[in-house]
Amino acid sequence: MAPVTNVRVLFAAYPKDFPIPGETTVHDTSETIDLDSAPLNGGFLIKTLVLSVDPYMRGRMRRPEVKSYAAGFTIGAPLAGYGVALVLRSDNPDVAAGKYVYGIIPHQEYSIVPTMEGLLFLEKHPKLPWTVFVGAAGMPGKTAYMGWKEYSHAKKGETAFVTTGAGPVGSLVIQLAKRDGLKVIASAGSDEKVQFLKDIGADVAFNYKTTDTREVLEKEGPIDVYWDNIGGEILEAALDHANIYARFLECGMIAGYNTGQKGITNLNQVISKSLTISGVLVFRLHAKYDKEFYDTVPAALAAGEFKYNEDVSRGLETVGDVILRVQKGWNTGKAVVVVAEE
Amino acid sequence: MAPVTNVRVLFAAYPKDFPIPGETTVHDTSETIDLDSAPLNGGFLIKTLVLSVDPYMRGRMRRPEVKSYAAGFTIGAPLAGYGVALVLRSDNPDVAAGKYVYGIIPHQEYSIVPTMEGLLFLEKHPKLPWTVFVGAAGMPGKTAYMGWKEYSHAKKGETAFVTTGAGPVGSLVIQLAKRDGLKVIASAGSDEKVQFLKDIGADVAFNYKTTDTREVLEKEGPIDVYWDNIGGEILEAALDHANIYARFLECGMIAGYNTGQKGITNLNQVISKSLTISGVLVFRLHAKYDKEFYDTVPAALAAGEFKYNEDVSRGLETVGDVILRVQKGWNTGKAVVVVAEE
Numbered sequence: 001m002a003p004v005t006n007v008r009v010l011f012a013a014y015p016k017d018f019p020i021p022g023e024t025t026v027h028d029t030s031e032t033i034d035l036d037s038a039p040l041n042g043g044f045l046i047k048t049l050v051l052s053v054d055p056y057m058r059g060r061m062r063r064p065e066v067k068s069y070a071a072g073f074t075i076g077a078p079l080a081g082y083g084v085a086l087v088l089r090s091d092n093p094d095v096a097a098g099k100y101v102y103g104i105i106p107h108q109e110y111s112i113v114p115t116m117e118g119l120l121f122l123e124k125h126p127k128l129p130w131t132v133f134v135g136a137a138g139m140p141g142k143t144a145y146m147g148w149k150e151y152s153h154a155k156k157g158e159t160a161f162v163t164t165g166a167g168p169v170g171s172l173v174i175q176l177a178k179r180d181g182l183k184v185i186a187s188a189g190s191d192e193k194v195q196f197l198k199d200i201g202a203d204v205a206f207n208y209k210t211t212d213t214r215e216v217l218e219k220e221g222p223i224d225v226y227w228d229n230i231g232g233e234i235l236e237a238a239l240d241h242a243n244i245y246a247r248f249l250e251c252g253m254i255a256g257y258n259t260g261q262k263g264i265t266n267l268n269q270v271i272s273k274s275l276t277i278s279g280v281l282v283f284r285l286h287a288k289y290d291k292e293f294y295d296t297v298p299a300a301l302a303a304g305e306f307k308y309n310e311d312v313s314r315g316l317e318t319v320g321d322v323i324l325r326v327q328k329g330w331n332t333g334k335a336v337v338v339v340a341e342e
Numbered sequence: 343m344a345p346v347t348n349v350r351v352l353f354a355a356y357p358k359d360f361p362i363p364g365e366t367t368v369h370d371t372s373e374t375i376d377l378d379s380a381p382l383n384g385g386f387l388i389k390t391l392v393l394s395v396d397p398y399m400r401g402r403m404r405r406p407e408v409k410s411y412a413a414g415f416t417i418g419a420p421l422a423g424y425g426v427a428l429v430l431r432s433d434n435p436d437v438a439a440g441k442y443v444y445g446i447i448p449h450q451e452y453s454i455v456p457t458m459e460g461l462l463f464l465e466k467h468p469k470l471p472w473t474v475f476v477g478a479a480g481m482p483g484k485t486a487y488m489g490w491k492e493y494s495h496a497k498k499g500e501t502a503f504v505t506t507g508a509g510p511v512g513s514l515v516i517q518l519a520k521r522d523g524l525k526v527i528a529s530a531g532s533d534e535k536v537q538f539l540k541d542i543g544a545d546v547a548f549n550y551k552t553t554d555t556r557e558v559l560e561k562e563g564p565i566d567v568y569w570d571n572i573g574g575e576i577l578e579a580a581l582d583h584a585n586i587y588a589r590f591l592e593c594g595m596i597a598g599y600n601t602g603q604k605g606i607t608n609l610n611q612v613i614s615k616s617l618t619i620s621g622v623l624v625f626r627l628h629a630k631y632d633k634e635f636y637d638t639v640p641a642a643l644a645a646g647e648f649k650y651n652e653d654v655s656r657g658l659e660t661v662g663d664v665i666l667r668v669q670k671g672w673n674t675g676k677a678v679v680v681v682a683e684e
Contacts, residue, residue, distance in 0.1 A: 069614040231609065244626075250612045263605015267573065270592045270621040272411040277619040279612040284586075 003032035008108035009319045011073040015061055017258045018327055021320030024061065025079060033110050035088060043114040044090035049100075049342065051107060052082040052134035053322045053335040055229070058257040069281060079107040079319070082139045084122065084130045086342055092116075100124060102133060107319055109339060120290075127302040135334035136308035137298045139282060140168035143251060145297060146289040147227075147280035148176045151249050156181030158224035159243070161217065163234055165202060166193035166309065168334035169251060173227045174202050175306050185220050187213060187234075189329045196333075200307045208234070217241035231255045232262040239269040248277040258327055309333030345374035350450035351661045353415040357403055359600045360669055363662030366403065367421060375452050377430060385456040386432035391442075391684065393449060394424040394476035395664045395677040397571075400599040411623060421449040421661070424481045426464065426472045428684055434458075442466060444475060449661055451681060462632075469644040477676035478650035479640045481624055482510035485593060487639060488631040489569075489622035490518045493591050498523030500566035501585075503559065505576055507544060508535035508651065510676035511593060515569045516544050517648050527562050529555060529576075531671045538675075542649045550576070559583035573597045574604040581611040590619040600669055651675030 008028045015024045038045065057079070062072045073079055083105040087097050095101075095116060103119035105111060113119070122133055135141060154160070160177040164170045165186030177184045178201040186202035188194055189209055197205035204220045206213075214237045217223065222243035228235055231253025238248070256262060269275060300306045311333040313322050319337055326335045350370045357366045380387065399421070404414045415421055425447040429439050437443075437458060445461035447453060455461070464475055477483060496502065502519040506512045507528030519526045520543040528544035530536055531551055539547035546562045548555075556579045559565065564585035570577055573595025580590065598604060611617065642648045653675040655664050661679055668677045 235609075250609070252613070253610050256610070261607045261610060263607045264609055265603045265605045267577075267592070267606055268595050268598070268603060270619060271594065271623055272621070274621045274623050274626050275619075276621070277612060277617075279614070279616045279618075281613055281616050284616050 001036045003034040005029050006031045006033040006110050007316045008078045019323050025320040027317045040091040042091045044095045045088045045112050046085035047088050048085045048339040050084050050130045051337045053326050055254050080104050082134050131336040135168045136301050143282040144169045144172035146285035151278040152225050154180045159183045160225040161185045161223040162227040163187050164229040165197045213237045239266050244273050246275050249280050251280040311335050314338045343378045345376040347371050348373045348375040348452050349658050350420045361665050367662040369659045382433040384433045386437045387430045388427035388453050389430050390427045390681045392426050392472045393679045395668050397596050422446050424476050473678040477510045485624040486511045486514035488627035493620040494567050496522045501525045502567040503527045503565040504569040505529050506571040507539045555579045581608050586615050588617050591622050593622040653677050656680045
């Protein structure tokens with residue numbers, strides 16, 4: 001068969017603040033691949049089906065001298081992120097053609113992958129589309145599930161405050177908290193999202209852009225568990241309205257990803273209220289919870305016991321836009337890009 | 343017997359930044375008390391023997407509208423703090439004259455106390471003076487011991503960083519960490535104090551005023567346990583040089599007590615390194631550890647297994663000076679005021 005174009009999304013420039021489609025990232029059609037004969041060198045060829053666009057990706061758009069948990073993207077190379085792909089051909093006897101893999105994969109239509117390192121096999125679910133497996137049943141869902149299990153120490157009757165509640169992490173946290181018998185205060189950035197918060201069971205839901213978070217917490221708090229995807233002033237408000245012995249789960253600080261972190265000036269509350277602050281980083285919890293997660297969460301999603309919300313775009317050419325929308329909070333559910341049907 | 347003067351130290355004005363002797367606090371001789379006939383109303387009369395001056399007291403010198411774990415001092419009323427006192431007379435059958443009590447007591451020579459609430463009885467130790475029972479065997483020692491036991495999750499071979507290591511909390515933390523088999527990096531604010539750090543076993547001891555903390559941590563870290571009595575820039579340095587899964591024990595933030603807290607801008611390290619930050623507030627740990635503490639620590643101090651350092655002043659008239667010296671870090675050991683011999 002003749003070579004086909006292998007569409008890619010390349011990282012083109014370090015963003016000054018927000019990542020700009022066409023400048024920070026570019027859509028590239030210069031490469032081709034022969035799907036039948038491209039050498040695999042012991043690895044396997046995959047076809048990308050869906051890709052996840054997540055807030056943390058902004059952190060990888062940094063200069064190599066800045067250290068963090070995930071390597072920075074390389075200028076001129078494709079972006080990479082969580083996705084689901086179909087194995088087309090394989091040199092590896094453990095990886096058969098026709099299998100589905102999940103994990104960090106390049107933002108391109110086809111990739112030759114050397115090993116299964118960082119990937120895992122998924123079974124096709126009779127009721128759930130692949131998009132769910134990068135969202136509520138993927139990294140964001142795992143973040144919520146594993147973080148909540150490991151660090152919340154939630155007790156019935158307590159009060160939780162969940163930020164970015166309409167996102168794929170926050171929305172599952174809300175539902176886990178409700179299942180554990182907590183009162184849930186949740187915030188999001190639009191009235192449409194606030195409606196979704198109510199639909200999934202939040203007791204108190206508000207638009208943080210039009211309602212003062214401190215006023216809500218003053219009235220509905222104090223809070224025993226704080227799920228933080230925001231950082232900055234909202235974290236300060238949560239510290240001021242925390243109950244004694246509250247647990248803070250630090251999952252993200254998007255308030256500062258693009259414009260710099262605001263200094264937190266009231267950490268003394270940690271002492272006076274005997275607070276515990278824990279960082280939630282999902283890949284360090286996989287070993288402990290992955291089996292339990294896949295045994296329970298997809299089934300609960302398929303049965304409608306946990307609700308989820310997706311914001312699906314089609315085609316790699318949308319990736320740059322979707323990245324910006326996620327950083328701006330303009331997406332209305334888990335941002336997923338469908339790259340190809342099977 | 344004729345009434346005697348009851349010397350007091352009154353809280354006179356809210357400090358703008360550092361507390362000024364004679365202005366923030368005043369030495370007062372206007373009150374008298376008849377030790378034989380002053381009515382006890384079911385309570386008991388105590389004679390103050392020693393008083394502790396601690397960094398946290400700055401937090402009580404605030405306007406009543408600012409909330410914190412300890413009530414603010416009242417303008418015109420005596421200061422109060424940890425101390426040891428002798429019961430002179432009692433209306434309470436459970437509190438016999440001749441007993442010794444420990445707890446928060448007013449900064450005055452004699453006090454009539456309504457109940458034992460917040461106080462406990464101490465037995466006179468054959469080898470340790472009462473000053474030790476407000477220091478290494480009192481609140482600061484308990485803070486170190488109970489905080490370390492509850493939150494450090496220390497493992498042999500790990501590295502700890504202890505700030506204000508020459509103080510009564512830090513110096514015991516250093517010795518507990520060494521006993522648990524950790525490498526200990528410790529800082530203090532003078533070369534004399536640095537010598538003390540070495541004397542009590544710190545592996546790496548430095549004067550943070552003349553040596554850059556970041557350079558030391560870069561070379562000797564990363565750190566697995568951080569005992570923070572400072573906050574501010576030193577906390578930021580510790581976050582940047584923390585190991586994955588490090589535990590931060592927040593005990594004090596004296597860098598900001600007098601001049602305002604600096605905003606902490608790198609809390610994102612909590613996420614990327616899966617850190618846990620815990621607030622250490624000793625009175626919430628009493629129920630769990632008080633018996634164990636009194637069963638073991640005074641004996642270890644008396645036997646020389648734990649070393650301690652005191653900075654003893656004599657007379658209530660020195661309290662205002664001692665408070666300022668503690669806030670400035672000019673004391674050279676646990677600051678204690680001996681008010682009276684028995």
